[in-house]
Amino acid sequence: MERESMEFDVVIVGAGPAGLSTACRLMQIAQDKQQELMVCVVEKGSEVGAHILSGAVFEPRSLNELFPDWQQRNAPLTTKVTADDIYLLTSEKSGIKLPNFSVPKTMHNDGNYIVSMGNVCRWLAEQAEQLGVEIFPGFPAQSIIYNDDGSVGGVITGDMGLDAEGKEKDSFMPGMELRAKYTVFAEGCRGHLGKELIEKFNLDENSSPQHYGLGFKEIWDIAPEKHQEGLVVHTAGWPLDKGTTGGGYLYHAENNQVFVGLIVDLNYSNPHLSPFDEFQRYKHHPKISQYLEGGKRVSYGARAMAKGGFNSLPKMTMPGGLLVGCDAGTINFAKIKGNHTAMKSGMLAAEAIAQVLINDEGIAEEGKQDLTHFSQLYKDSWLYEELYSTRNFGPAMHKFGTLLGGAYNTLDQNFFSGKLPFNFKDDSLDHAQLKLAADVPVIKYAKPDNKLSFDKLSSVFLSNTNHEEEQPCHLKLKDADIPISVNLLKYNEPAQLYCPAGVYEVEKTEQGDKFIINAQNCIHCKTCDIKDPSQNITWVTPEGTGGPNYPNM
Structure with missing residues (x-):
């Protein structure tokens, strides 16, 4: 079958906060100019919000600008932050509450809201559609269209109805060509098309390597007498060891629910470490368990996050396209927030596109040029100022550790507003930090008690993850022998542990060890694409609607 083709002024890949803010701002400008603009958003999830996972304490700065x-x-912002508690957990039983003056001011949350970003995105999609944006959920952007001159010309959505060998089934439907004057890539962290564009156009030649964390989240119903609506709890320290950075959180949302999670930085060195099991341990700490005991876990998910910050940002423009939000890595990890920055990057992208496409005479016929003026819009914005002032947060933590790095950041932010004359950089690669399995201690994790801690498969069940089983595997191995011949021998094949969904297993057979990929379990966190020590795994989009179906994450 021939592919159908549709033409738009702008195609946006991903219906997250960055993509939807781009769409809304574009249509607002078009309406102000009294011009008709054709904008579409493609989203791989079964619905808008299905793949959105975020803590989330939300700073409404960008939303105030987009929709005053x-x-x-x-808008589903109803739970104001009422209190901030920050603890240094010194052991599995004890912790110290830190006074406000000893905490970087970026972590204070006055004026912020505890939200479900999935629901915020659903609301943003409603606003976009009212403005005239076309949104296509269940249509993953599988590949990029390049024009004859090498510029980005749009995307091709994924084929439907292929069997495991890639042969056409009776239900086969080829993907569609969505051609555009400009294409905005807002896929979220480690987007597979964004990854391709960064490499093709050498967008990261002047930046440090990107760094990542793996963030877990569960939603719990807890006893009303334990619930303190608006309370935000952050922790550092235990259960992570001195060589592993990250931190935990517990947010008291509405309706007697709490959001609890742990972020594990993916530059950890011990291949025996299991981020999932570290999260299960975390919930047993008295500072956390006091709220969860007697409660009921109702949802689970995990997602990688780009946390390199200012120094790791690539160039965000290329001929015919832009990278925005977590596809570029705009998160401000000093605030543990990336939604307001993602939204602002999308709004700036919209303004850059509008300067070229929309004028008083009508909509320009051609696109393709590199929107280099986006860089100036970005540098003139509060987004640049915010990210620049916190540029040292991550590198300082990696260089000096949690305690000394935290002390430096408190000094830098609280007394010098991020203007200390230092520029720390971390040019290491997260995947290259693993030590040989034989050189580090094995970590023994307790069995789950099924009250506070659980196993991976029951957790994946709560993520409502589903894939069409008879389809090509979307987790591609460059060399099928490497998991056993290299990774198992050197690192005890860490994919068995770093994957938060039980996708990867090593099975012992009479013929020898066999590497198993349970692709149906994949919750699209992208950790394997990031942490595999041989960089042998590439994540690509599965059939549309596949993956988790998060209701309120």
């Missing part, structure tokens, strides 16, 4: 009347529009 968001309260009248019934």
Whole structure:
């Protein structure tokens, strides 16, 4: 079958906060200019919000700019932060509550809200559609269209109805060509098309390597007498050892629910470490368990996050396209927030595109040029100022450790507003930090008690993950022998442990060890694409609607 083709002024890949903010701002400008603009958003999830996972304490700065009347529009921001508690957990039983003056001011949350970003994105999609944006959920952007001159010309959505060998089934439907004057890539962290563009256009030649964390989240119903709506709890220290950075959180949302999670930085060195099991341990700490005991876990998910910050940002433009949000890595990890920065990057992208496409005479016929003026819009914005002022946060933590790095950041932020004349950089690669399995201690994890801690498979069940089983595996191995011949021998094949969904297993057979990929379990976290020590795994999009179906994450 021939592919159908549709043409738009702008195609946006990903219906997250960055992509939807791009769409809304574009249509607002078009309406102000009294011009008709054709904008579409493609989303790989079964619905908008299905693949959105975020803590989340939300700073409304970008939303205030995009929709100043968001309260009248019934945006799902209803739980104001009422208190901030920050603990240094010194052991599995004890912890110290840190006074406010000893905490970087970036971590204070006055004026912020505890939200479900999935629901915020659903609301943003409603606003976009009211403005005239076309949104296509269940259509993953599988590949990029390049014009004859090498510029980005749009995307091709994924084929449907292929069997495991890639042969056409009776239900086969080829993907569609969505051609555009400009294409905005807002896939989220480690987007597979963004990864391709960064390499093809050498967008990261002047930046440090990107760094990542793996973030876990569960939603719990807890006893009303334990619930303190608006309370935000952050922790550092235990259960992570001195060589592993990250931190935990517990947010008291509405309706007697709490959001609890742990972020494990993916530059850890011990291949025996299991981020999932570290999270299960975390919930047993008295500072956390006091709220969860007697409660019921109702949802589970995990997602990688780009946390390199300012120094790891690639060039965000290329001929015919832009990278925005976590596809570029705009998260401000000093605030443990990336939604407001993702939204602002999308709004700036919209303004850059509008300067070229929309004028008083109408909509320009051609695109393709590199929107280099985006860089100036970005440098003139509060987004640049915010990311630049926190540029040393991550590198300082990696260089000096949690305690000394935290002390430096407190001094830098609270007394010098990020203007200390230092520029720390971390040019290491997260995947290259693993030590040989034989050189580090094995970590023994307790069995789950099924009250506070659980196994991977029951957790994946709560993520509502589903894939069409008879389809090509979307977890591609460059060399099928490496997992056993290299990774197992050197690192005890760490994919068995770093994957938070039980996708990877090593099975012992009479013929020898066999590497198993349970692709149906994949929750699209992208950790394997990031942490595999041989960089042998490439994540690509499965059939549309596949993956988790998060209701309120």
